Each structure stands twice: as C-alpha cells, then as structure tokens.
Amino acid sequence: MGYLGRQILDSCTKDTLDKLVLEEPDRNIYHKVLENWDAIAKPLDGMGRFEAATAQIGAILGTDEIDLSKKAVVIMCADNGIVEEGVSQSGQDVTAAVAGQMGKGASPVGKMAQAIGADTIPVDIGINRKEPVAGVLDRKIRCGTRNFSKEPAMTQEEAVKAIFTGMEIVEACKKQGYQILATGEMGIGNTTTSSAVAMALLRCGAEEVAGRGAGLCDEKWQRKKQVITEAVKKYKLYEANPLTVLETVGGLDIAGLVGVYIGGGVFRIPVVLDGVISMAAALLAERMVPGTVRYLIPSHKGKEPAVEKLIKELRLEPVIDGQMALGEGTGAIMMLSLLEMSLCVYRKRTLFSDIKVEQYERY
Secondary structure, rough: OHHHHHHHHHHHHHHHHHHOOOOOEEEEEHHHHHHHHHHHHOOOOOOOOOHHHHHHHHHHHHOOOOOOOEEEEEEEOOOOOHHHHHOOOOOOOHHHHHHHHHOOOOHHHHHHHHHHOOEEEEEEEOOOOOOOOOOOOEEOOOOOOOOOOOOOOHHHHHHHHHHHHHHHHHHHHHHOOOOOEEEEEEEOOHHHHHHHHHHHOOOOOOHHHHOOOOOOOHHHHHHHHHHHHHHHHOOOOOHHHHHHHHHHHHHHHHHHHHHHHHHHHHHHEEEEEOOOHHHHHHHHHHHHHOOOHHHHEOOOEEOHHHHHHHHHHHHHOOEEEEEEEEOHHHHHHHHHHHHHHEEEEEEEOOOEEHHHOOOOOOO
C-alpha cells in the first residue's frame, strides 16, 4: 500500500475519499493467530476478547508474530468556535495550555504513555493561537473552527485538508516503524461538536447524545442540547452526507482523527480508539470509507451518553468500563497496556505439548 498510499495523499481531494476502497485485513492470519491461542496451555478462549483483538491486529499487520514494542498515541488538538455559545466550563486558553503540557510529556496521557513505553505525538491541527506550541507538531489548518450556531464550522476544503493531515501522520508513523497507534484529542467544546456529529449521524435527539462534558451545570447543559438541536435542524443534517456533517458541526480535531482512522486502513496500522470524541470520528470515517472500522480497536466506555449508541452502530465492544472522561487518549493508552499483557501470554506461549497435556478441542 506504500505507493498507492502516497498516490492517495498526493491527490488530497473529496473525490479521492469518495473512491477510496480499503483492502480487508488478512483473514488467514486472523485464523492463524486464533489457532496459536488455542495451542497455548489454557482453557479455550481463556483470554476472552483479547484473543480476537490480537488476531485482528495480526491480520492488519499481516503476521502472526505480533510485536507492538514501537507504539505511539496521536493526540489531535484544536479549538471550537461553538464555545462562544456558553456550552463549556472553560475558555479556549485551556486548549493551548494543556497542549503545552502534552508537548512536555507532563499531561496525564504523557505520563501514562511513558509508563508503557509509548511515544506521545500531540498535533496542533487547529489551536486558536498563532504561535507554535513547544513540543507539539504544527499541522494547523486554521486557528479554531467557526461558531456553527452562526455558520458552518469549516469549509469543505478545510475539513478535507484536516482529514488528509491525519492520514499523512499515519504514513509518517508507518515509515518510522510504528506497529500500532492509539488516538486522543484535546479541545475545549469538543464534546459539543462530537455530540452534534453523533446526533446527525444517528438521527436521534440531543438528550440521547449530549452529556455534561467536563462538568457543566444544568443551565449550560441545557444550552448545549439547545445549540446542538438548533444546528442539526438549521442545516438539515439528518439528511446530510457525513462530510457535510463534519464540516458543518464538527471540529478540526475530529476531522484529523477521521484521517488517522482511514489512514490506518490505507497504511495497514491498527489504531486504538479512545472515548466519545474518537468514536464520533470513527463513525464518520466508516461512513465515508466503509471498512475503516476493521482497522480500529475499541478501548473503553466513557461517561458521555452518546457512547452506547456509537459503539452499537460501529459494532464494537470496548473492554474497559471505568466511567472515564479524561480524554487525551488515556483510555486508549490503557488498552495498549492490556494488549501488551495479553501478548506476553501469546508470544511466550507455553503449549499443551510442552507440559505433555492433550490440547483442548473445539466442538
């Protein structure tokens, strides 16, 4: 997919996205990994959903000898113009401040990534600040989105550019030898943008998808639901295509994540989802390029109400249910650590033949 992937990125147009067809992960490798699990001296399916997850990873990478020692978390950072409507507890200055901590490896996700030997790649794809943020990859499309209560958040050109930016980051990671990527985001107001995206794609009501985010009071929570409802109605988003939904009420962080997820399929790298914002981006990616979800690994169920509907629509089963709402990719990093532990059993496998016990058979 190397040359073809470069051709795709060189075009960088909506038409390219519309015509993109992803290859299916290797089913033979998938079954080979499961056979390897069955040969390990343990009950059949003893590692539960981790057996299927590692088989999926092997199928994506094209090998049953799975090595995830080189891993990273890609964190898309951007501001959202919708905060002008009083839908968040904090101001946009917090986005740049937290991104700066990420650049130092001092934010929660950075500390967690260090603990498991993962690299942290924070990306400024739309922070509302002209100056570069130290330690943060500068891929700014614009200084924050527009207020979608008044006008679409992005132009189509900006949304497409953000998507291809995410894909280019995956390509760069592939060239650097990364074997798996986790994803996260940072941006004040992005539970509002992700809720609006989810509401439009799932064709449901705001009360079904919009939560309190970082801790909204009742008044701001009601305002958040009102803003989302009015926007979906104003722009007729129940009938809109996914790219129109993204550019109208989405965020640059979400658009960048869409690109990372599609890029996982193009460049054959498994990508771990985080919480509700990454799931909204995943549904956009799957609607734009069917088959993208086959390259995605779920991590955790967050607190936001949209999560249940999104995972059902994506047909994913997160293994962590910790009521987390931190963002940044912290849940995805936790999943990476769990995958590593399960792979310790897989890679250093003790076979039934090693202990002279007859292997369990499937019936």
